[in-house]
Amino acid sequence: MNEYTFEQLSIGQKETFEVTVTSEMEDAFRKLTGDVNPLHQEDAFAKAVGNGKFDSHVTFGMLTASFYSTLAGVYLPGKFSLIHSLEIKFQKPVYAGNRLTVTGEIVDKEEGLGLILVKAQIQNQDKKTVSKANMKIMCLSQDKQ
Amino acid sequence: MNEYTFEQLSIGQKETFEVTVTSEMEDAFRKLTGDVNPLHQEDAFAKAVGNGKFDSHVTFGMLTASFYSTLAGVYLPGKFSLIHSLEIKFQKPVYAGNRLTVTGEIVDKEEGLGLILVKAQIQNQDKKTVSKANMKIMCLSQDKQ
Numbered sequence: 001m002n003e004y005t006f007e008q009l010s011i012g013q014k015e016t017f018e019v020t021v022t023s024e025m026e027d028a029f030r031k032l033t034g035d036v037n038p039l040h041q042e043d044a045f046a047k048a049v050g051n052g053k054f055d056s057h058v059t060f061g062m063l064t065a066s067f068y069s070t071l072a073g074v075y076l077p078g079k080f081s082l083i084h085s086l087e088i089k090f091q092k093p094v095y096a097g098n099r100l101t102v103t104g105e106i107v108d109k110e111e112g113l114g115l116i117l118v119k120a121q122i123q124n125q126d127k128k129t130v131s132k133a134n135m136k137i138m139c140l141s142q143d144k145q
Numbered sequence: 146m147n148e149y150t151f152e153q154l155s156i157g158q159k160e161t162f163e164v165t166v167t168s169e170m171e172d173a174f175r176k177l178t179g180d181v182n183p184l185h186q187e188d189a190f191a192k193a194v195g196n197g198k199f200d201s202h203v204t205f206g207m208l209t210a211s212f213y214s215t216l217a218g219v220y221l222p223g224k225f226s227l228i229h230s231l232e233i234k235f236q237k238p239v240y241a242g243n244r245l246t247v248t249g250e251i252v253d254k255e256e257g258l259g260l261i262l263v264k265a266q267i268q269n270q271d272k273k274t275v276s277k278a279n280m281k282i283m284c285l286s287q288d289k290q
Binding site: 060 | 207
């Protein structure tokens with residue numbers, strides 16, 4: 001886990017990691033949230049309502065968005081992270097078995113508030129962007145630990 | 146699960162449900178995401194960096210935000226939901242044991258795109274708002290199912 005303090009972070013700094021989505025993860029997310037929507041479970045339903053856009057059931061967008069939590073809490077800035085707010089846009093479906101690359105880059109720093117602004121994205125194994133996010137992340141004070 | 150079509154939904158329509166966050170849910174989210182940040186696990190660390198703001202370790206913001214997936218996929222609109230994008234702002238810490246009320250209200254409909262705009266919030270058992278979200282949700286066509 002990275003342990004960057006606000007002062008150690010600079011605009012342009014990037015972090016990236018990979019994760020493979022599995023059907024076990026989909027089951028875990030369904031159990032966690034109670035989101036039993038058939039789009040995320042039933043291939044025939046997803047194909048029918050997707051009007052040719054979906055190959056099979058689609059992974060929960062908010063499951064893949066949960067990796068933005070990992071990006072902040074483990075990588076950028078890591079240990080002293082507290083997510084303040086984020087905007088997420090879903091652009092392409094993700095399926096179980098897809099290998100995702102999660103990337104974030106610091107695009108601004110708000111000195112007074114100790115906030116970093118991170119432009120983040122998730123790409124699939126075909127280098128297609130499946131979601132984008134703008135994140136405001138507070139850097140907690142390491143002096144207080 | 147609700148099965149509202151785009152045509153059946155109207156501005157001002159509200160849905161709500163309750164959920165209690167548990168430490169088992171925190172463990173499941175940690176395992177799912179790999180976000181091993183100590184703020185979400187170690188009481189002493191959270192108290193120290195929180196500078197008096199945190200009573201104990203804090204639940205992952207993105208775990209509580211995952212209930213916005215449930216709001217869309219089960220309640221508003223339910224079965225024909227596909228989240229297009231959302232903005233989330235975290236306002237107060239959530240702790241294991243907190244009872245959350247998740248509420249969404251349709252504030253606009255975009256006829257051409259079949260999108261509903263939902264203003265959502267999560268309150269804790271003390272009626273304090275812990276997060277707010279603006280969600281754009283596509284209503285998939287039921288004709289195609």
